[in-house]
Amino acid sequence: MTQAESATGALADIRVLELGTLIAGPYAGRLLGDMGADVIKIEDPKRPDPLRTWGQGERDGHRFFWTVHARNKRCITLDLRAPDGQELFRRLVAESDVVVENFRPGTLEKWGLGYDVLSEINPGIVLARVSGYGQTGPKAGRAGYASVAEAESGLRHLNGYPGQAPPRLALSLGDTLGGMFAVQGVLAALLSRERTGRGQVVDVALTEACLAVQESVLPDYDAAGVVRGPSGTRLEGIAPSNLYRTSDDMWIVIAANQDTVFRRLCAAMDQPGLADDPRFADHLARGVNQDELDALIGEWAAKWTLDDLLAHLSEAGVVAGPVNTVAEVVADPQFLARGMIVPHHDERTGSDVLGPGVVPVLDATPGSVRRAGAPVAGYDNAAVYGEILGLSEAEREDLRGRGVI
Secondary structure, three states: OOHHHHOOOOOOOOEEEEOOOOOHHHHHHHHHHHOOOEEEEEEOOOOOOHHHHOOOOOEOOEOOHHHHHOOOEEEEEOOOOOHHHHHHHHHHHHOOOEEEEOOOOOHHHHOOOOHHHHHHHOOOOEEEEEEOOOOOOOOOOOOOOHHHHHHHOOOHHHOOOOOOOOOOOOOOHHHHHHHHHHHHHHHHHHHHHHHHOOOOEEEEEHHHHHHHOOOOHHHHHHHHOOOOOOOOOOOOOOOOEEEEEOOOOOEEEEEOOOHHHHHHHHHHOOOHHHHHOOOOOOHHHHHHOHHHHHHHHHHHHOOOOHHHHHHHHHHHOOOEEEOOOHHHHOOOHHHHHOOOEEEEEEOOOOEEEEEEOOOOOOOOOOOOOOOOOOOOOOOOHHHHHHHHHOOOHHHHHHHHHOOOO
């Protein structure tokens, strides 16, 4: 993929150097690439990103985490521990806008590539640093993974059922949140650069990303001593908003906790009087009497098939939806119409593999999926080193022979 081929989307004039492996930092790089940035992923020539071999599905000996996670990136190899590799990186920084890394704090400084050095080379460079605990504080030097960040931030404590061990989601939510906040910071820093001409450090901690999405958990505790805990399939005090089983043994989410929507649900249940019943007449009353209300709705929902109930509630203007597996998601007409189920041509298998589309949807400068993850480490060495740094084939061969690239 040449830069000309990738130059579409809102960030088409932005070049990003992506360092690090696994999930949070590379996820930020993927999101920037989806919006058109020229993302150059740098892998160690001796230790490629382990995500190349991750994923639960397999075809022809290949797994597919990498297919989606490394999409829209040009992949090069470079040994940042070697002096010649560090010099090449400095030259790349001079021609770039953003560096994204998710090493343990102090790693770039150990290699002589801290922000002080990078900003002297390129005053406009934005350095996004994603780590377990951030670049400062008593825990800054610790290694951090999403699972621990979710636990330490209190996020894991909110998941599951009362009295049981708090489970995790079947994905690395903390890494995803960290990557998303990193992109938010990068975009804000780029806007600031338009005014000041200077870049800055974007410091994202996985623990803080997990803390930031916890709504009123902190003020509820501070003001009223409430320690919010897991509540199973519902939120305590928010009713009705729960799962209900249908007559064909499927699950449906009915979310009618707003007063006006609850009144519509009561009419759809042929029990309009429930909306004026003192037990359910407003948000606070429904929260107090949540168990009783869930029992009434559950008994009613159990008389319907899933499809019939969804159609009936949609007609009534009640918010509801099925609990889909990925098998239903890939056939969902709404996702398909919105371009959210997208084929990625995986060169390792020579075939297309479905992956998620680009979020959000921009009408004037939409993002796109232009390629799947590069099939091998160093796949774009010739294009990147030749195009950006002007290295000849002989120079590249010398560097390759010495293990620098």
